[in-house]
Amino acid sequence: MATAPLRCAMLALNSPGYRSLALGYLRAYAQADRRLAGRVAFETLDLDTDVDPWWVAWRVLGLEPDVLAVSVTCWNARSVYEVCRIVASVRPECAIVLGGPEVGPIAEDVLSAHPEVGVVVRGEGEITFADLLAELAGSGKAWRVDGITLRHNGEIVGTSDRALVANLDDLPSPYLSGVLTPVDGGAYLETFRGCPHRCAYCFEGKGYGRIRSFSEERIAAEIEFVATAPGVRTFSFIDPVFNLTGERLKTLAGLMAPHVARGVRLHTIEVDIERIDDGAAALLRSAGVVTVETGPQTIGAGALEACHRPFHADRFAAGLAALRRAGISCECDLIVGLPGDDVYDFLAGLRFVLRLDPGKVQSSTLHVLPGTELWERAAELGLEFDHEPSHEVIATPEVSFRDLRRAEVLASSLQAAYRARV
Amino acid sequence: MIRFAEVAVGSGGEVRCSRCHGAQQPVSYRPTAEIAAEIAMACGSWDEPPGPNVALAGTEPFGHPDLPALVGAAIDAHCRRLCLETDAVAMRSSQNAGGSLMAGVHHLRWTILGGTPGVHDVLLGTPGALDLSVEGVRSFRSIAAEESIPVSVTTVVPVCRHNVHDLPAAAGLAVDAGADRVLLRIEDGGLDLTAALPWIVAACDTGVVNGVWVEVEGIPFCLLPGYDLHLSDAVRERAGAKPPICMDCPLDAMCAGALAGASADQLATLSPPSFAERLAVSVLHARETRAE
Numbered sequence: 001m002a003t004a005p006l007r008c009a010m011l012a013l014n015s016p017g018y019r020s021l022a023l024g025y026l027r028a029y030a031q032a033d034r035r036l037a038g039r040v041a042f043e044t045l046d047l048d049t050d051v052d053p054w055w056v057a058w059r060v061l062g063l064e065p066d067v068l069a070v071s072v073t074c075w076n077a078r079s080v081y082e083v084c085r086i087v088a089s090v091r092p093e094c095a096i097v098l099g100g101p102e103v104g105p106i107a108e109d110v111l112s113a114h115p116e117v118g119v120v121v122r123g124e125g126e127i128t129f130a131d132l133l134a135e136l137a138g139s140g141k142a143w144r145v146d147g148i149t150l151r152h153n154g155e156i157v158g159t160s161d162r163a164l165v166a167n168l169d170d171l172p173s174p175y176l177s178g179v180l181t182p183v184d185g186g187a188y189l190e191t192f193r194g195c196p197h198r199c200a201y202c203f204e205g206k207g208y209g210r211i212r213s214f215s216e217e218r219i220a221a222e223i224e225f226v227a228t229a230p231g232v233r234t235f236s237f238i239d240p241v242f243n244l245t246g247e248r249l250k251t252l253a254g255l256m257a258p259h260v261a262r263g264v265r266l267h268t269i270e271v272d273i274e275r276i277d278d279g280a281a282a283l284l285r286s287a288g289v290v291t292v293e294t295g296p297q298t299i300g301a302g303a304l305e306a307c308h309r310p311f312h313a314d315r316f317a318a319g320l321a322a323l324r325r326a327g328i329s330c331e332c333d334l335i336v337g338l339p340g341d342d343v344y345d346f347l348a349g350l351r352f353v354l355r356l357d358p359g360k361v362q363s364s365t366l367h368v369l370p371g372t373e374l375w376e377r378a379a380e381l382g383l384e385f386d387h388e389p390s391h392e393v394i395a396t397p398e399v400s401f402r403d404l405r406r407a408e409v410l411a412s413s414l415q416a417a418y419r420a421r422v
Numbered sequence: 423m424i425r426f427a428e429v430a431v432g433s434g435g436e437v438r439c440s441r442c443h444g445a446q447q448p449v450s451y452r453p454t455a456e457i458a459a460e461i462a463m464a465c466g467s468w469d470e471p472p473g474p475n476v477a478l479a480g481t482e483p484f485g486h487p488d489l490p491a492l493v494g495a496a497i498d499a500h501c502r503r504l505c506l507e508t509d510a511v512a513m514r515s516s517q518n519a520g521g522s523l524m525a526g527v528h529h530l531r532w533t534i535l536g537g538t539p540g541v542h543d544v545l546l547g548t549p550g551a552l553d554l555s556v557e558g559v560r561s562f563r564s565i566a567a568e569e570s571i572p573v574s575v576t577t578v579v580p581v582c583r584h585n586v587h588d589l590p591a592a593a594g595l596a597v598d599a600g601a602d603r604v605l606l607r608i609e610d611g612g613l614d615l616t617a618a619l620p621w622i623v624a625a626c627d628t629g630v631v632n633g634v635w636v637e638v639e640g641i642p643f644c645l646l647p648g649y650d651l652h653l654s655d656a657v658r659e660r661a662g663a664k665p666p667i668c669m670d671c672p673l674d675a676m677c678a679g680a681l682a683g684a685s686a687d688q689l690a691t692l693s694p695p696s697f698a699e700r701l702a703v704s705v706l707h708a709r710e711t712r713a714e
Contacts, residue, residue, distance in 0.1 A: 034703075302499070341652060350423060351423050352496035354423050354424065354471070354472055355470065355471050355472070356471065357471035357472040402648075403651060405630060405631055406651045407651070409629070409630050409633055409634065409635050410635045410651065412602075412633065412635070413574075413602045413603045413634070414423055414424065414635075415573040416572070416573075416574045416602040416603075417424045417503075417576075417602065417603070418424060418472060418570040419527070419574075420473075420503065420528035420529055420571075420572045420573045420574040421502045421503050421528060421572075422497060422501060422502055422503065422504060422526040422528065
């Protein structure tokens with residue numbers, strides 16, 4: 001008699017309007033894994049962060065899952081933990097597996113603090129998750145899977161780290177495999193993993209250490225698929241630096257060109273603005289880019305040094321001017337609460353970007369994220385932050401709690417005034 | 423950080439304390455062509471982004487017989503941010519509010535004398551004025567929200583000895599009406615700053631805890647230790663910088679940005695009496711009081 005397949009519910013709580021690319025990768029890889037064919041049944045719940053955790057749990061429990069796999073970020077973690085508690089109470093036999101940047105780097109802590117969670121996947125998750133499902137659907141010996149931290153014989157144990165995927169093309173495309181349906185404005189593509197920068201506050205590179213790219217053929221196929229999907233007029237790339245190299249930018253512009261001619265556009269891609277000249281801006285334009293997002297995050301010498309960020313005001317301004325000449329709008333981001341910055345450094349940063357008149361200015365408060373250098377060095381740097389997600393900074397040696405809150409309100413008022421224009 | 427060129431559409435009829443200023447001067451408006459030329463000049467000579475930005479001020483702009491033409495002149499002059507300094511009463515009409523928004527007026531500077539009718543209406547000498555004014559601001563904000571137009575509302579409070587105790591209520595009212603920013607403009611040279619300080623501080627805190635920025639103009643930052651971020655933009659540039667008012671202070675030469683080095687004896691030798699001196703005495707007194 002055939003056994004019933006393992007029911008795997010995959011959950012993400014996203015910003016409204018978005019679908020989780022991470023879950024898409026996980027499911028696409030697992031579905032293509034022959035070991036799991038006919039043995040695991042997948043259901044994805046892509047919900048918004050504003051859905052009440054109790055109703056999220058209601059949706060999850062309606063699927064009667066044997067495994068609940070959740071992608072966790074600092075933004076959704078509190079809700080995710082609440083969902084897990086409820087699900088575990090009602091369905092204790094369900095194995096709860098978490099992964100993502102919020103939990104991977106602090107897997108042991110997560111398992112200690114959340115008894116309802118059974119396994120945390122560390123790092124790149126596609127192969128690890130598929131291996132884990134194979135064990136859960138078979139022998140149940142999850143402790144044999146590399147790249148996880150789990151409860152085993154009453155203890156929390158971590159298995160060996162898993163090597164990074166050598167060839168990213170081995171990961172099936174979430175779009176081309178039919179796992180993810182592109183939606184207008186909410187579809188994101190990834191052309192490489194890793195980040196050339198080592199900013200102390202950022203987990204964008206996810207500790208990958210080196211940059212690995214998908215092949216040009218794979219990128220071309222995904223662009224073709226998403227750009228021609230019904231109803232899709234805009235989409236974006238999650239790459240931390242869209243203009244990683246001039247050659248790459250030229251390639252992407254070439255791949256996008258036929259779709260741009262039909263009116264398809266790219267929104268909010270992240271760029272290294274100091275490397276943009278008129279030529280690069282023209283390539284961005286021909287790639288259909290209408291808006292870019294960039295730093296400087298800070299212009300304070302102390303914070304730049306503490307965070308290992310290069311910043312050259314003239315090059316930054318020149319890049320912005322080139323974008324403006326190409327008709328591309330720019331969002332400049334600033335962070336308040338970085339170590340080494342006092343509140344006047346932050347205000348100087350605001351003044352700097354406002355004088356460049358970029359189009360949009362966005363400031364946010366520092367989040368001391370697991371896995372980042374700031375997380376590791378928080379005590380040494382004197383950073384007081386909320387150890388509960390989303391790990392917002394509370395005070396720094398340079399800025400008091402009250403001044404941080406004041407700076408947030410002041411910046412918000414300035415942003416409103418800047419945004420309100422003819 | 424976002425500067426506006428002020429262009430007066432006329433004079434008289436400002437929202438100000440009748441006890442300080444006496445009876446209102448009669449309202450008179452400048453000719454449209456003259457104002458339009460000034461707008462064009464302000465926009466044409468704008469040299470520091472973001473901008474150009476123009477505020478139509480001086481007296482109630484909705485009383486000007488040709489306000490649409492003035493707004494049109496600003497748009498023609500490529501004005502990026504256009505602000506009306508108004509009591510907002512005319513904005514109660516959805517036609518006025520909607521028309522202004524559609525025409526490009528996305529900044530509103532709204533003046534109140536207090537947060538309660540008992541202060542605002544009495545000091546203005548117009549019963550019912552505050553309620554009408556609040557209604558106007560709400561109408562502006564509500565239509566902007568319906569039309570998804572980003573707007574910015576600043577509440578200006580001219581501060582004098584007659585309304586200083588109502589500043590926290592004024593900040594609260596501004597929050598409630600949907601302001602993004604409150605500007606406390608200290609204009610009364612005879613104001614007892616030591617007595618005013620707790621009210622100013624309370625107004626700043628009321629704003630911050632409700633997510634609305636409160637800025638203070640016309641007071642030396644040495645009066646507001648711990649609150650220096652709330653001082654007007656020029657002062658905030660860098661800790662230790664001085665606002666223009668400090669140049670009138672007899673202690674300016676010895677002051678590194680605060681009154682730390684001044685003694686009562688030094689103050690006693692100062693003459694002749696001036697506003698700045700009174701200010702300095704107030705500062706010292708306030709410091710000594712706190713120290714005790």
